Amino acid sequence: MANMSSSVCMETPHTHGHPHGHTHNYNPAPGRDFPLQIDSCVNPVLDYSAQMERYRSFATFYKNTATAAPFPQTAKIARIATPLFPSARISAMPPWPCDNAMLWGRKHANVNPPHTHHRTAMSRAEQVNVHMASKHDSALSMSAENFLSPLAAENCRGLPVSGAECMNRLKPVPPSGANGDPDRNTTFGGMPGLGGLSLPPGVIVMTTLHSGANSSGVAMSDSAFQIANVADCQHSGSSCSGSPANGSINANGNATGSCSGSASGAAKRKRKRCGVCAPCRRLINCGVCSSCRNRKTGHQICKFRKCEELKKKPGSSMENTREPRQQAPQIPFAGFSEKCTYGFHQTPLHRRRMQIILALSTQKSGLQQVAQTDSDGIIDQGLLVLSRPPGLTVYSEQFAPDQKNHVNTASVSCVGRSLHTTLPKRRGGQVPGTQTDLS
DNA sequence: AGGTACGTCACT
């Protein structure tokens, strides 16, 4: 605690990549991590609009019909979400109506190991996951207090600290994951900056103007939280090429190709989700689609999470067969083989400015970092924050307010992966629940 | 045992 402020790592935007000669400096190669940079305001938006419309209708329906707890799992979520969003406990409402504990890394994802799947059209930098559920403020109440005080932006600036100190945060923390009791000091709980003024080890500052189109008044904060299951390549050295048995999300040693037991079981073999497509990377159930609503009897995954591959007919795209050929392109998460939890949060500042915060945490080591916009500036360049290996490297990359669609989109790169989020500009009682699986 | 979700079918 004494070093709350001293443990802050912060780089200024000019660093643009090689502040300390860290191992994993990010080369902002356009087209690599952010191939959609240019049209990121187009495709994602379309996606957003489509889903938004859909969600609205669902939400409207539920607003009128459902009353207390349309989603019985809410309590569970609230409990699970607590470490990140304390008020969730208070309100007993999840940030979004869904029932997915997996999103917090406590559930197992049944997916094909990456190397057995031939990815098709999925760019890892694709932007997806626009989740919006029309709800009331109750659902939003968790935002501001839960994540970061609006003042934090001001307070976090200009706190030069050596990367070494960031390493202090690397001390192992009991995997809250076990489940059950995610009490404070786990995951984000140990992130002092999220509740008050000081900041966690890493701080990125990305800035932008919040073109608040309308709503001159101050809006409440919105946030989109994401959990990333960072399946990494056995840090240092052996990449995860061969065995899927390393305990990361994609590595549930299942019988993907090897068919456990009976080789010719044929017939009823269930295909498994690819784990890499956009829907697969989405970890949070929307809670409002037909599958979510009908989960009890339908036994179907959320429509927004339905694997693209599984949507295809079993026969098509010889993908289903075995043959790995070569593992899907994977970005090395150097020295980072843990699940990573991250959340975006935006808070309106004075005068149309919007602060975007990215908080990131590994569940096991407790490594935490936060990236956020500051109140004046220019975003463009990302800066990097970090701690050294096996730390995280976070770069702010892009923040783009979209006037027409009233959303803000933020993209950052984290340990080689891009994270993207879309947040509603106005409070409107909408709670984005986006997520991206980084694996 | 219990949860998740794939495959499939019936109904609309």
Place this chain on the structure above:
DNA sequence: AGTGACGTACCT
């Protein structure tokens, strides 16, 4: 095509 239901594979 969308939805709801069921059986059940595959997990923990």
